[in-house]
Amino acid sequence: xxxxxxxxxxxxxxxxxxxxxxxxxxxxxxxxxxxxxxxxxxxxxxxxxxxxxxxxxxxxxxxxxxxxxxxxxxxxxxxxxxxxxxxxxxxxxxxxxxxxxxxxxxxxxxxxxxxxxxxxxxxxxxxxxxxxxxxxxxxxxxxxxxxxxxxxxxxxxxxxxxxxxxxxxxxxxxxxxxxxxxxxxxxxxxxxxxxxxxxxxxxxxxxxxxxxxxxxxxxxxxxxxxxxxxxxxxxxxxxxxxxxxxxxxxxxxxxxxxxxxxxxxxxxxxxxxx
Amino acid sequence: xxxxxxxxxxxxxxxxxxxxxxxxxxxxxxxxxxxxxxxxxxxxxxxxxxxxxxxxxxxxxxxxxxxxxxxxxxxxxxxxxxxxxxxxxxxxxxxxxxxxxxxxxxxxxxxxxxxxxxxxxxxxxxxxxxxxxxxxxxxxxxxxxxxxxxxxxxxxxxxxxxxxxxxxxxxxxxxxxxxxxxxxxxxxxxxxxxxxxxxxxxxxxxxxxxxxxxxxxxxxxxxxxxxxxxxxxxxxxxxxxxxxxxxxx
Amino acid sequence: xxxxxxxxxxxxxxxxxxxxxxxxxxxxxxxxxxxxxxxxxxxxxxxxxxxxxxxxxxxxxxxxxxxxxxxxxxxxxxxxxxxxxxxxxxxxxxxxxxxxxxxxxxxxxxxxxxxxxxxxxxxxxxxxxxxxxxxxxxxxxxxxxxxxxxxxxxxxxxxxxxxxxxxxxxxxxxxxxxxxxxxxxxxxxxxxxxxxxxxxxxxxxxxxxxxxxxxxxxxxxxxxxxxxxxxxxxxxxxxxxxxxxxxxxxxxxxxxxxxxxxxxxxxxxxxxxxxxxxxxxxxxxxxxxxxxxxxxxxxxxxxxxxxxxxxxxxxxxxxxxxxxxxxxxxxxx
Numbered sequence: 001x002x003x004x005x006x007x008x009x010x011x012x013x014x015x016x017x018x019x020x021x022x023x024x025x026x027x028x029x030x031x032x033x034x035x036x037x038x039x040x041x042x043x044x045x046x047x048x049x050x051x052x053x054x055x056x057x058x059x060x061x062x063x064x065x066x067x068x069x070x071x072x073x074x075x076x077x078x079x080x081x082x083x084x085x086x087x088x089x090x091x092x093x094x095x096x097x098x099x100x101x102x103x104x105x106x107x108x109x110x111x112x113x114x115x116x117x118x119x120x121x122x123x124x125x126x127x128x129x130x131x132x133x134x135x136x137x138x139x140x141x142x143x144x145x146x147x148x149x150x151x152x153x154x155x156x157x158x159x160x161x162x163x164x165x166x167x168x169x170x171x172x173x174x175x176x177x178x179x180x181x182x183x184x185x186x187x188x189x190x191x192x193x194x195x196x197x198x199x200x201x202x203x204x205x206x207x208x209x210x211x212x213x214x215x216x217x218x219x220x221x222x223x224x225x226x227x228x229x230x231x232x233x234x235x236x237x238x239x240x241x242x243x244x245x246x247x248x249x250x251x252x253x254x255x256x257x258x259x260x261x262x263x264x265x266x267x268x269x270x271x272x273x274x
Numbered sequence: 275x276x277x278x279x280x281x282x283x284x285x286x287x288x289x290x291x292x293x294x295x296x297x298x299x300x301x302x303x304x305x306x307x308x309x310x311x312x313x314x315x316x317x318x319x320x321x322x323x324x325x326x327x328x329x330x331x332x333x334x335x336x337x338x339x340x341x342x343x344x345x346x347x348x349x350x351x352x353x354x355x356x357x358x359x360x361x362x363x364x365x366x367x368x369x370x371x372x373x374x375x376x377x378x379x380x381x382x383x384x385x386x387x388x389x390x391x392x393x394x395x396x397x398x399x400x401x402x403x404x405x406x407x408x409x410x411x412x413x414x415x416x417x418x419x420x421x422x423x424x425x426x427x428x429x430x431x432x433x434x435x436x437x438x439x440x441x442x443x444x445x446x447x448x449x450x451x452x453x454x455x456x457x458x459x460x461x462x463x464x465x466x467x468x469x470x471x472x473x474x475x476x477x478x479x480x481x482x483x484x485x486x487x488x489x490x491x492x493x494x495x496x497x498x499x500x501x502x503x504x505x506x507x508x509x510x511x512x513x514x515x516x517x518x519x520x521x522x523x
Numbered sequence: 524x525x526x527x528x529x530x531x532x533x534x535x536x537x538x539x540x541x542x543x544x545x546x547x548x549x550x551x552x553x554x555x556x557x558x559x560x561x562x563x564x565x566x567x568x569x570x571x572x573x574x575x576x577x578x579x580x581x582x583x584x585x586x587x588x589x590x591x592x593x594x595x596x597x598x599x600x601x602x603x604x605x606x607x608x609x610x611x612x613x614x615x616x617x618x619x620x621x622x623x624x625x626x627x628x629x630x631x632x633x634x635x636x637x638x639x640x641x642x643x644x645x646x647x648x649x650x651x652x653x654x655x656x657x658x659x660x661x662x663x664x665x666x667x668x669x670x671x672x673x674x675x676x677x678x679x680x681x682x683x684x685x686x687x688x689x690x691x692x693x694x695x696x697x698x699x700x701x702x703x704x705x706x707x708x709x710x711x712x713x714x715x716x717x718x719x720x721x722x723x724x725x726x727x728x729x730x731x732x733x734x735x736x737x738x739x740x741x742x743x744x745x746x747x748x749x750x751x752x753x754x755x756x757x758x759x760x761x762x763x764x765x766x767x768x769x770x771x772x773x774x775x776x777x778x779x780x781x782x783x784x785x786x787x788x789x790x791x792x793x794x795x796x797x798x799x800x801x802x803x804x805x806x807x808x809x810x811x812x813x814x815x816x817x818x819x820x821x822x823x824x825x826x827x828x829x830x831x832x833x834x835x836x837x838x839x840x841x842x843x844x845x846x847x848x849x850x851x852x853x854x855x856x
Contacts, residue, residue, distance in 0.1 A: 011401070012401065014432060018432075019355065019433075021352065024385065029580075029582075029588055030581055031580075034580045038575065041621075043285075043286060044621070046286075047286065071625075075627055076533055078693055091835060092834040095835075099845050108622045109622070112527055120702070131699060135530070135701075139528065139529050139530075142529060142625065146622045174566050175612060177571075178568075178570040178574070178616060179571075181567060182616070185575055186578075191363065194361075199354070200354070201352075201355040201380055201384060201431060202351060202383030202384045203385070207581070208726055208730045210369060210370075212727065213369030214369045215731045216731050216734035216738060217413060219735060219742075220413060220738065220739050221365065222571065225568055227565075229568070233564065
């Protein structure tokens with residue numbers, strides 16, 4: 001004991017002994033779950049970054065428009081057959097996409113659909129069969145359509161495409177900043193969760209204050225980042241105006257998707273009469 | 275103590291570690307070197323049990339560390355106590371509202387009494403020369419001070435292995451010097467050190483053995499640090515230095 | 524509390540979006556006054572923070588976890604108008620890119636979570652804080668504000684759900700959208716929020732404010748005094764909603780909708796589905812019974828079934844092959 005102290009002048013003696021520690025169990029699933037959900041978002045953003053321009057075969061503005069029309073028609077229709085036809089169409093498009101993307105989209109839409117099915121179960125049992133089944137299938141169609149849109153286009157082109165719908169440039173600019181900072185702050189908080197996990201070697205009696213420390217630090221960090229960002233932008237001559245150029249031309253594929261949307265519109269009216 | 279056998283790991287489709295074999299004995303001081311994005315940080319995460327390998331095996335004190343075992347709370351907590359990790363960005367490691375609380379976070383969880391915790395925290399603060407910061411808020415400290423607090427809060431767990439990710443980054447020369455001396459001292463006291471670094475001037479002081487990664491995420495050299503520094507050709511080949519590099523001590 | 528599409532009718536969605544337009548306009552004007560143009564990045568970063576906050580899981584008794592929405596927190600930190608815009612942007616990204624919350628229901632989701640939640644929570648907080656003027660009073664304000672904020676938002680969502688079966692039915696009396704009346708939707712939404720989500724929101728919000736107050740006390744939003752009046756307007760608006768709530772209490776919960784359904788059946792209206800191409804509810808259990816869909820020409824039905832079948836098979840095999848690859852992976856945690 002004394003030996004150790006003499007040898008390493010200012011080292012406390014407990015540091016040169018190995019710890020004889022048997023950890024207590026603790027419930028910290030919340031850390032793992034937070035890690036998982038932040039991680040998912042990060043990898044989602046990273047993935048779409050590598051999605052590549054080759055993916056977006058059709059004009060993005062048009063794709064957004066067609067998806068919106070489709071979702072609107074599905075929501076408006078009272079015909080179950082129309083919903084079925086849309087679903088079959090979406091399934092066939094889905095089956096043409098590559099596997100990794102397919103699984104991602106399917107996971108998303110199945111999750112919400114199952115949730116809806118559970119929510120609708122009491123209504124189904126008590127005889128409200130028509131609406132519960134229609135709503136569940138409608139939900140599947142909507143989420144799948146959205147998934148196909150967001151998984152097949154780069155997000156930067158997607159946000160840019162919004163310009164065509166008279167969404168102000170400044171809003172699109174904020175959207176782009178948000179996505180970027182979700183990634184940066186997400187990575188920061190992911191590391192904070194890792195640090196919390198690594199240092200949670202026993203029972204944490206104040207889980208809430210640890211979480212609050214992380215959230216609070218992320219907030220302060222985000223504030224600092226925002227300040228840095230507008231200083232940097234000011235230096236580059238930013239005055240609060242932001243202009244986006246959207247130069248995309250129609251290709252034959254675009255006429256095809258217009259045709260398909262028109263086809264759905266006709267079907268919608270046809271089945272709407274019945 | 276640490277045995278890595280044919281480890282592979284990839285982030286979705288991107289390979290980060292490609293068939294890594296590495297064995298580290300108790301009391302060693304090892305440096306991981308390589309260009310940016312070569313897999314050093316991933317390997318450190320793997321050693322700390324934050325991620326687990328896609329294939330290959332990782333043994334700590336002869337016991338295999340697997341994804342399944344890491345789900346076992348007691349197992350992973352013990353692993354985290356025995357291996358301490360100092361993050362590259364100290365900001366991410368500090369989430370308490372005072373330096374004292376920060377350093378006491380670990381020992382409190384280990385079931386020590388409050389007086390034991392206090393003496394241990396004070397020892398750590400003294401060890402790192404940051405006693406006067408005890409009541410300060412970590413968030414507002416300078417970069418070097420934050421690094422010291424981060425190290426103190428890992429040391430208070432008394433880990434056997436200390437893993438440091440780019441510990442010299444962002445420190446002024448004086449603090450770098452201080453850190454080198456501190457790490458040497460820890461190693462003498464019997465702690466195993468695993469450090470990833472780009473700092474070619476100081477690396478031979480904090481390690482005897484160096485592991486060099488190349489850009490294809492494999493280990494290309496495992497030798498004495500000083501030998502490695504002399505091999506300018508090799509360092510050039512892995513894109514760690516350019517032609518202006520000359521070995522000097 | 525993210526409402527997906529098709530739970531609400533498109534007309535409800537349109538109405539909710541229309542209701543949000545003046546709120547957004549006001550919020551943008553206010554934010555422009557409060558922060559200079561060049562500080563616009565702050566809004567994006569605030570939105571990113573609000574997005575991430577919803578990813579943070581906090582522990583609940585029994586080892587489960589929940590997450591906070593953080594609307595009141597943002598309002599306390601950045602002011603209610605900036606919070607409104609930040610949450611709107613966060614919701615927009617969730618709906619457009621993550622499939623979380625509907626596109627058509629975006630207006631309704633914004634109404635609940637970007638308008639009602641931060642404003643109500645903030646003004647309750649302000650009311651209590653200004654009246655007590657002590658530190659304790661401030662924390663009381665945070666806890667009550669965030670608790671009330673999330674619960675009132677949940678109530679709004681419940682009302683939006685609950686009015687659907689009253690307003691939108693087809694000829695056979697079947698609900699076209701959310702089939703649950705107010706007597707079901709209100710307890711279903713409010714009980715979990717009152718007991719769990721509200722508590723999580725309140726405790727988490729207070730804990731974060733305590734931390735930030737200690738670390739960086741200068742970062743809080745300082746609203747003008749006279750704004751407190753707006754809370755009365757909001758309360759008045761909510762009072763207008765209460766008749767709907769009273770309507771709901773008429774039928775005891777548990778018996779909901781039974782009358783309507785009985786009416787449908789006893790009235791011999793079960794065949795009322797036929798115009799929609801359906802014979803009986805149970806035909807739905809298989810999506811396309813007998814490879815033919817009623818109400819479609821037989822050939823078309825075959826074709827549709829065939830396409831669906833092929834598509835489903837392809838998807839199935841792709842998923843299967845992916846599962847095999849995935850087994851070795853899965854490396855989080």
